[in-house]
Amino acid sequence: MNRATLIQGLPKVDLHTHLAGTMSAETLRELADKAGLSVPDNVYQIESADDFLAKLNLVVEVLKGPDDFELITYEYLSRAARSSNLRHCELSFNPTLFPRQQYPDILAAIRRSAESARREFGISSLLIPSICRDQGAGVAEEFLDLVLAHRESDIAGIGLDGDELAAPPEQFVDVFRRAGQAGLKRTAHVTYPPASRVLYCVDELGCDRIDHGYYVLEDPKEAQTVADRQIPLTVCYSITCKSRGWNLESHPIGPMLAHDFNLSLGTDDEAFVATDIGNEYVKVCEGYDLSMEEVGVLLHAGVNISWADEGRKAELHSEIDVALAAATTGSISNE
Structure with a gap:
């Protein structure tokens, strides 16, 4: 079997x-039409990190x-299952970007598709309701109250995303400590x-x-500490190549792998780079010439640092x- 096909599966x-x-x-266009919105044809063509954030805001509007949440959740999960043999995911979403919608309604819609x-x-799916840091610590505190009020076992934790330059992590120490408590x-x-950082x-x-x-x-001492403590990092190849020019x-990712960082591959915002989790594994494992043993280490690391x-x-x-045992007994080619 072709190695890339094997890794994908x-x-x-x-x-x-x-x-x-x-x-x-296609779904983006359908939802935009339904909402009476016009989305630029180049919305999924990004040139920089700032360009990505601006275009993501346009996508969110639909x-x-x-x-709509039920539709896109099911489409993502079913597509990833078929294309990449996705077995577990932890989905991030930003409810505060939708002030006209009720958080429990969004949550219920996502849960219906996750169950399907x-x-x-x-x-298996877990949910990560995430703080949009651009909105500030006050909104984050109110949002945490909402998350805790509607918490069930599938809410594994919270995230922090958005424009980091506009709102650094120092602003969210209190809300994160309260979440941990x-x-x-x-x-x-x-x-x-x-x-x-x-x-x-x-x-x-x-x-x-x-x-x-x-x-x-950028700091060898900090990097060594992160490696020594095996701090889990989720890294995303394709989106950062596009947004950062890497x-x-x-x-x-290359030196991180070489220094035995505790990594798991993710897709981030896959539509913006026409990827999926299987493709990310192929690009990284083939690109950095990982052995099948090293591929297995990467796969198992993802499970270990999951919140399942x-x-x-x-x-x-x-x-x-x-799956790996079956792969090693078969014939693998690089063609």
Whole structure:
């Protein structure tokens, strides 16, 4: 079997995907038409990090009701199951971007599709309602109250995303500590220098893992600490190549892998770069010439740093082991 095809079909998790960024171009147009909105033809063509954030705001505008969330959740999960053998995902979404919609209604819609995908494809899902940092700490505090009031077992934790330059993590220490006291897991996007920001989010915000975190490499001492402590990082190859101008030679994922960082691959906002989690694994594993043993380490690391319960983790580890064992007994080609 072709190695890329084999990697595409191995069981996977995706811990870093934003629901609004999963919409296919066709679904985006349909929802825009339904909402009476005009979306530029180039909305999924991004040139920089700022361009991405601006165009993401246009995409978000088409989501006008719970039915829209139900549709895009099911489309994403079913598509990923078929194309990439996705077995577990942790979906981030930003309810405060939809002030005219009720959080419980959005939550119920996403849950309906997650349950449908579980029944049809065996995918497990957890939800990460996320703070849009641009809106400030006051909105974040009110949002946490809402999350806690409607918490069920599928709400694994909270996230922090949006424009990091507009609102650095220092503004959210109190709300993140309160989330931790309530038993929520925590993650935050760290997409800009300084290198110390990764450890700051872990030590001061109490983050259980970090989304991105590439610029920690700018300080060898900070990077070594992150590697030594095996701090979980979810890294996204394609979207950052597009928004940051990186490639295989310049992308931080290369040295992160070389220094045994605790990494899991994610898609981030897959529609903007026409990717899926299977394709991300192929690009990284083939691009950095990982052995099948190293591919297995990466797959298992994703399970380990997920927020799934121990029973589900055991199931996922077993699925990966069985698939890898089958792969090693077959004939693998690089063609």
